[in-house]
Amino acid sequence: MRILIVPDSFKGSLTAVAASETMAGAVLAEMPDAEVFRIPLADGGEGTVDALVAARGGRTVPIEVTGPLGERVQTYYGVIGETTAVVEAANLCGLTMVPPERRNPLHTTSRALGEAILAALDQSSSRIIVGLGGSAVNDGGIGMLSALGAVFLDGAGHKLSGYGRDLPELDRIDLSGLDSRLKRCEITVACDVRNPLVGEEGATFVYGPQKGASAEMCRTLDAAMAAYAAKLEACFADMGMGAAAGGAPLRDAPGAGAAGGLGFALLSLGAKLVPGAQLIEEQTGLRAAARAADWVLTGEGRSDGQTLYGKLPLHVARLAREEGTRAVLISGSLGPGSERLLSEFAGCFSIVEQPSSLQDCMEQAESLLYRCTRSVARLIAQAAGR
Structure with a gap:
């Protein structure tokens, strides 16, 4: 049997x-x-790397990254096949990595996800699978993009470090230093969240409170996220990336609000968002x-x-x-x-x-x-x- x-x-x-x-x-x-x-199964949240590595006979690669609170943490990503890497937000900038009393989306960053992607690119990965469930962040992906070479500046020209608190301070974005290898890399995102980036059904109002955001903080961050999205989409459009000319803004795309806006940032990089169950079925x-x-x-x-x-x-x-x-x-x-x-x-x-x-x-x-x-x-x- x-x-x-x-x-x-x-x-x-x-x-x-x-x-x-x-x-x-x-x-x-x-x-x-x-x-x-x-x-073993996973839907993009905790355990996605382990599940795919186990199912595909892959391996894990230890890395040190910037944790969600800015501390250095030891974690890992997965490698399956010859050139496919698997990373997950849950073990890079996950909610369980932040003690309940310190949960505050103003003080968390997604930088670790960008660092993990860089580590995979350094190992010649041409495809990256990203699991987005279980994050502690609400920074719209500026932490991740900062690690990948983007520069975010405030009104005085000072470089922002890539935390949620930087969104209201953002004045200008420079993508000229974005890692060029990203254009040649296929990024697939396992994501079951359908929320847009901003608005009452967006990342901040729906998921911000469980990450420590107060009602006032949600209002401030959502407004700042909308302004950030407009700037980022314009910059990517100038580079021929992001939404197609005349297309709907990526901030309104289903899943753009996943993981505190990481879905939006990854879509801007040309990623494809797919249901976690579909990805697991295909990969295993x-x-x-x-x-x-x-x-x-x-x-x-x-x-x-x-x-x-x-x-x-x-x-x-x-x-x-x-x-x-x-x-x-x-x-x-x-x-x-x-x-x-x-x-x-x-x-x-x-x-x-x-x-x-x-x-x-x-x-x-x-x-x-x-x-x-x-x-x-x-x-x-x-x-x-x-």
């Missing part, structure tokens, strides 16, 4: 890679002769693997009615059904609306065995996931007459 294991991460407790290893061990404990295949051969499997086991930290709105397990279930394969959902917990998932999955299971605190469940996630998956595997084996 062929079992395909394709979990998302169990946020705060297990990475997708760790979850897939645990689930595989549980299946083999019940069906030692089964063929088990693992494809998920469809072919589902076609060859007898059962697909997927999961996530919490499943509820929101899972029906495009989360990765739903994508897996529908893809599996298209290929004539049954999918089972194993989640950390099942919340309100989860009964609606039964129309998509052959079965939905929670790993929680008894009333427990969230902290206890997260600490015991590995053993709970193992036991639940083993029970599911036993059921599958008995149904197959083994």
Whole structure:
């Protein structure tokens, strides 16, 4: 029997890679002769590098970058194939890298993402995949662009360092020093956010508060972001980059507001934004693997009615059904609306065995996931007459 294991991460407790290893061990404990295949999943957020490296047999490259608060941090990016690099905002300028009491989008920068892209270019990467989920920044990408050679100046001609607080001070942009290799590099962005850059549905008003922005700060940053966007688009237009002549402004494009405006900055560089699930499917051969499997086991930290709105397990279930394969959902917990998932999955299971605190469940996630998956595997084996 062929079992395909394709979990998302169990946020705060297990990475997708760790979850897939645990689930595989549980299946083999019940069906030692089964063929088990693992494809850890990610949607552009935390774990994107690890998931693609694991699925494609790639490698990670350690780097030191400027963290979201300006400190030097040790992190890594991935390399898959000969010339494709994978970077993610979550481990470069991620929200989890900033202590809750220090979260303030005026004082964070996306510079690390630019530094990681430079490191990949230095290693002759001709394609870069960028995961944008889970960032701590709201700087419109000026930190990233600064690292890539752009210069941002205030009214007195002083160079700005690339933090959110610099947006209201911005007067002039000089892109003449932008790394020329970017024009020859294909950039693909995994992004499930559809927000424009500015306005009530934009980056600042929708996501700024979770990054520490007050209501007044949101108003100031959104106005400054709009002025910055106009300047940056004009500069890129002069270089023959960005929106096509006569096209809609990139600031209004779906996804421009991703990661505090990094989506807009990357679009300006000529990047293509694609749904995270689509990118994972293309990069990992998920469809072919589902076609060859007898059962697909997927999961996530919490499943509820929101899972029906495009989360990765739903994508897996529908893809599996298209290929004539049954999918089972194993989640950390099942919340309100989860009964609606039964129309998509052959079965939905929670790993929680008894009333427990969230902290206890997260600490015991590995053993709970193992036991639940083993029970599911036993059921599958008995149904197959083994």
